[in-house]
Amino acid sequence: MIVMKFGGSSVANAERIRHVAEIIQTYKDELPAVVLSAMGDTTDHLLEAADMAVNGTVDIEKVEKLHFDTAKELEIEVPAIKELLDELKTLLTGISMLKELSKRSRDYLVSFGERMSVRMMAAYLTKLGTPAKFYDAWDIGMVSDSNYMAAELLDEVWDNIPKYLNDYKNGKQKEIPIITGFIAKDKHGTITTLGRGGSDLSATMIGSAMGAKEIQTWKDVDGIMTTDPRLVKDAKPVPEVTYEEAQELAIFGAQVLHPRSMIPCRKTGTPVRVKNSYNIKSEGTLIVEKHTGTVPAVTAITKVKNVTLIDIQSSRMLGAAGFLAHIFNQFLKWNISIDVIATSEVSVSLTVNTKADLSGLLEDLGRVAEVKATGDKAIITVICDASHSSAILAKAFDALNKEGINVQMISQGASKVNVSFLVDMAEADKTVQVVHAALF
Template sequence: MAASLRFSGLKTPPTYSFPKQTTSLQCHSASPTLLSFAAFRPSNSSILRNISLRRCCESRVFRVCCQGGNVDVIQRNEFEAASSGEAENQLTCVMKFGGSSVASAERMREVADLILSFPNERPVIVLSAMGKTTNKLLLAGEKAVSCGVTNVDAIEELNFIKDLHHRTADELGVERSIVDGHLEVLEQLLKGIAMMKELTLRTKDYLVSFGECMSTRIFAAYLNKIGVKARQYDAFEIGFITTDDFTNADILEATYPAVAKRLNDDWISDPAIPIVTGFLGKGWRSSAITTLGRGGSDLTATTIGKALGLREIQVWKDVDGVLTCDPNIYQHAEPVPYLTFEEAAELAYFGAQVLHPQSMRPAREGDIPVRVKNSYNPNAPGTLITRNRDMSKAVLTSIVLKRNVTMLDIVSTRMLGQFGFLAKVFSIFEDLGISVDVVATSEVSTSLTLDPSKLWSRELIQQASVRFRSSCFD
């Protein structure tokens, strides 16, 4: 005899819809291994026709309960529920805090309170070094070159860094041992610099990395102390792969899958707020620590945002967003409420200090909004950076100033009507590794500026001048 098959509270795929009333089906086989049945809507369409129970359970995720002659099919969608649960518990955003935001124990407490004021967020935290630590490390390295090995202990900047991090750990109630190992290695590094009487770019990057490594360890320890589970990460250990351009490295594409795998795997196996060092990476050839240039923590944040496909990237600064001009020059500067990725990238490239020049690229590629906020004034709306914005009332967005720019003028009447002149000029710059910033041309002259963030010397400019004469004007 055919058993009665009754659907109770069945959840169907989005493309189909059963009527709300109970649907009766006829079971044509009582075999526990293969039970074929068909379900019909009171319309012309039909689904699940002649599908084995085993396949039905796999593809539709139903559970079939047989009790006597009755077979009840009830909702079973463990995979969907698990996926939904995972989605609800996935990391949601990046929160990046600059050096001034974590400059002291008090500021770290405020940042922790700020993070916890968003209970619905599951953020990745990116931190810079504490306060002026990066500058102090560079000064310590420069002094070590000439002070002699026996005098390294007396370097003022080294003692300042030790005192700052020990005092911060004490005030936050975490163990000094969290940073003691790094401070010991830092002192040994400075002695090595003193012995070699040289501070190479590679060593300089390693030197400044101690700032982020210590600030993130202190902050992660404090969060764990107050009952917020956190885990510290060094960016160069979780997949931030860069070029070997020390002091100004670029992030490579291999970074995105590597970072996503590490952070996602750790989060799934043991959820804890990731505390990641900003500004740092690892050279793909040298495997040495590299840095991303000044403000590189912004690039770290947007890279993580793209890698994980997060909802938003928050960059917390000490100003109320991207401003209409430099507040140090004009004190009545106002925040710009909305920007496009292109506008933000241009402003950053031409001198705006709020963002790293390259930081917009990952956000634009991932189409992830970037919100610039003030950690000292979290209620201020800040600046929202997206792909598009209303341009109907846009006249002038912001004014920026770029200092220490070198301009070259190339003047020759032979330029007039000559094919490939600029190609020759830029080929020479490429060969010499000189980065060009802005170009303006006329009939008989070309004026261009050199990017001050890139390394070049007067000797290189002289070499370029000689090659211009021989290649372009002969």
Template sequence: MTRSQFFINISCLFWQYDAFDIGFITTDDLTNADILEATYPAVAKRLHGDWIKDPAIPIVTGFLGKGWRTCAVTTLGRGGSDLTATTIGKALGLREIQVWKDVDGVLTCDPNIYSGAEPVPYLTFDEAAELAYFGAQVLHPQSMRPAREGDIPVRVKNSYNPNAPGTLITKSRDMSKAVLTSIVLKRNVTMLDIVSTRMLGQFGFLAKVFSIFEDLGISVDVVATSEVSISLTLDPSKLWNRELIQQASELDHVVEELEKIAKVNLLQHRSIISLIGNVQRSSLVLEKAFRVLRMNSVNVQMISQGASKVNISLIVNDSEAERCVKALHSAFFEEDDISDMDRGH
């Protein structure tokens, strides 16, 4: 067989597509577009139709779409290639979607922080979303949305170790024996302590605080509240992509606006440590976590339990964060006393 014959035969096994030509319809945000609902029937019609004519494997460019008004080529932002895969999976109603990475699935913590990190065999979509949002690099929160909506399992595999089983992400899983699934670290976080100047009974205080962030286009990560005070952290991925001068200006503006209704204390160089797992056993998780942190002379500056019920977040100094993650990982994943504590021993 000649070289040209080889390439002709190989090309007959595949259909090659640009995503923007087969129905990926998006908003007109050229660099961070969202997939629109019309995408699913359009992609299904094109890929099903071509498969009936010639059952070859479709190869689709990731990360791209077409703006629904401008018809310009758009990009899907971070996680866009995975989002392309899950969108196709939902459009075709597949039994499983696979995303291939350079690690053996989702891990119990960042292997760059602690080399003893281990693959997590099973996750729920809730757990995966929290892991991704709070710093896990394997997945991006938006990329899982179509699979979750279509109730299609997603398997994370390692392209350098294809025999590894990877991590299977599903709508639900057996949580009866689960305590902690993974520990995630988000660095370089800015924390704000905001206390109402009018003390008790100030109607609409929280609404005013969050309207300021909305007006300035700044996202909030973690929140803890009382009637007259609120502590929160700002999403660094949304703030630190600005120029340095703009960052400082925006933070000054945030504080200036908030000080019209409250006393404000701005604290930088903080980290969020997120404990992802079975929050139905939160007392056990917190008991063990705080014992570990006390033994390492670390004081937690803020704690928040997410509405998703799979995440407990702790705020510590950046300088303490990696040490905390290593100690927590050792305690939760390498010691055998979880069951003893659970029995009250």
């Protein structure tokens, strides 16, 4: 058994659905369970409809047109989608009367995208002669807490999923399961969403609970690349990375799996393969617990733009216990997360997302230290074997020096698989190109 996950762009329209259906049919002998996101821009259209409803107008034309037109083009009848659209209209009518959208209502609202997507795909596969059956996530026991918009799956999911899918794995059920990603229900039967990377988490949870041969996540590139191929034309696919490396890649800007989706895989050792839906013969990138061959010195280079550097210095705190504790407590108070950090006894340099409102934080920090915040920075991260960091940095920094690019901060991750440094955002793309040329 394998699990195949396709994102919204992969099922954006009739043409893409046909293509994904062909891929699923190609793998049908391996007993695929398929996890789908909402079609294309459906989630955005649903949120737009919610905004209109809050202002008194109920309009689902964009959502309705996409799904009806797609079904017509695929030449299928999907009465279950019509039922969901009626339910959606009822929900929006309620929102328009209350003139507010709670987190709970929002989760219910955006769930319609995934639910319509799986019904469309199951109907089309069945029409092609490949029996398929749609499942909403709760139909296979996906139970979460009640933290709407960012729910976490409960431990009982590990036992629930096999109860519903073992018949398929054992050959008793012939229909291919087509399952919603991103959503679940809490103990009260209320729909929840799993937050960022939710569809990835749905796929890895199902694959890990079922002891799948592998979990495949389908993208539009040949797996994980040595860097963004839009920046560096000779970027190459990386054959293999570890879970830890994949997590660091995702945290520092690579469009791979969301970091939290690695948690179920790491528990069971279930491999994940990143595949290209436009080049199905490509092996893609395999994500595993440990490298099976020689550990590469450098795996990939990523970047994160729109970063603010905060320098904090206080000679008054020299030798004083609790300086760092006090600093970090202020970040906790204002709910601002830190990306990378470098410290000495009386100074701390760290980076945060520029979108965060820093005014309250900076005011509190200013009471015990001199504080300077500088925007328009970028983090460049080299995913590597940090036991060779001196040689890696020597090559990278020599190349940057020749190009006149100044590094303003450096941090080696505790995981020992990454080294990050800070540059001006205007130089971020060039930095990636220079470092990639030096290290690959």
